[in-house]
Amino acid sequence: MSGKKNKKEGKKKSKVRPKKVKEKKPKGSVKEAPPTVEEIIEEVATPGRIASEIVNKVIPDMPKLVKEGVEQALTKMMIEEGYTREELEEKVREAEHLLQRLIKEVELIHGEIPEAIYEELLRKLSAEVVKTGVTEEEIAEIVDIAVKTYQESLVHPGEPVGTVAAQSIGEPGTQMTLRTFHYAGVREMSVVLGLPRLIELVDARKNPETPLMILELEEEYKYDLEKARKTARAIEYTTLGDVVSRVQITKEGIIIHFDPDILEDKGLSVEDIIAVLKKSRASSSRVEPLEGDEYAIKVKVRTQDLTRIYKMRDRLMRIKLKGIRGIKKAIIREEIEEETGRKKYVIVTEGTNLKEVIKVPGVDPRKVYTNSVYEVETVLGIEAARETLRREILNTLREQGLDVDVRHIMLLVDAMTKTGVVRQIGRHGIVGEKPSVLARATFEVTVKNLVNAAATGETDYLRGVSENVIVGQIVRVGTAIVRLQMKPTELGRKVSSGGGK
């Protein structure tokens, strides 16, 4: 068995390890060999490295954002305009006092704009200062305009953001695929995408149709295929039935034959299985290895009643050998790590069980991701659920090539998680909890809503949009939101006391 194992492992490794480009090079030696991936990366990386060296030499004490901006500018100038190192160093030195001025200028308005815009402004302006050499007055002017533009683009009071969000998500939604199944992303796994998935998310269903998890591994596991595979095996839920090739029912009992390939793939040995079965109540002490066949075991039965024997066989097949309940499959996926550029392994599972998977050694508990919003809500809390929902909705839309602004989606997920639980959008959730009878009746089950309201004597205060549309009043949205505020008592007092202020 061990010989076989090594052979197979060896094969797999040779498939994974060498970089494809390198391998091909010696074969196609007739023409000039194309540059390898490493060479290309080297070529692109060099200007970046030089830029970072210049920045650290000339302006080492500037804020990180400024340095980043300058670095980007230098890299671009080097590649596109062919500046040399010395010229660039000179440019940065010239720009130094301007940069200082810029930092001061941007710091002044730090409190007036959100963090993201502050960062962007600082980064982009630093780049521009080095590249085009703007003057001090221009810097002040640009910063001024940026702040003004930001303030002008804020949502105005009375803007019906909910309606706008609904339209912005609804319209592209009509272009989504209606097909339930799609094979994309992970091989050997189907993932529900498109409209069905969006409906699932918005309905806040407890169990997604295709639950899946993405598990990042801990430092010592993620670069090691063997360790990654071991972790994956520990997670995958395996029953006796999964590793069996054939079951025979004889006079002596149930004889179970195993598939050696599957056993090896799951990292199990016949001895392991016997040990597990001996502990199990269903099989207890009647398990023993079968003589003459190393890949088979025998389970003795006492009765001769065939139905009972069949029942027992079925129970045996369901015995858990290892893994975590709910995880049907665990596949290892290769990825390039963004920060280091190294190849790392990630486990993708079919089926989810966040609570248990977090405890598995080797899995990075901080980065466990599942597409089941309900599980996230129960294990990590409402805020994490909100974030998962946001990502899932956004990814579902993006995957279909629909570019919906995050703001609409953030409003949607905030509305869904407002009460501390994930509520669906619909008559059992957000709409169902609206205070207005008419608003509820416009949505679904009109008659039932009206009858119930009439029976219980509900009052509609006509504060929302839908109810005012029905009644034919001006909807309190936009400019109509402005109301005259008056205290009659206060007014009376003022009039009687001779008016004025």
Place this chain on the structure above:
Amino acid sequence: MAGSKRKTKFSVLEHELVPMHEIVPPDEALKILRELGLKPTELPMIKVTDPVAMELGAKPGDLIRIIRKSPTAGVAIYYRYVVPVITKK
């Protein structure tokens, strides 16, 4: 295998998806409510049984400040009012 414990217990606060949560001291909470012009019941809520609220040891009536990383604003501050669990359905 699944039952094996790791050396230090993992806290949900460390998870990538969980933003920074903190309990706001009562006097500061009052000030914030006044500033926002809201009654506590008008705020978004968080259950006492929420894993994060339990980790912080929050009690009903507390105000929790959430510092989110936002794709549009960089950093966004959000408040949730801790509420007892209402058994519905």
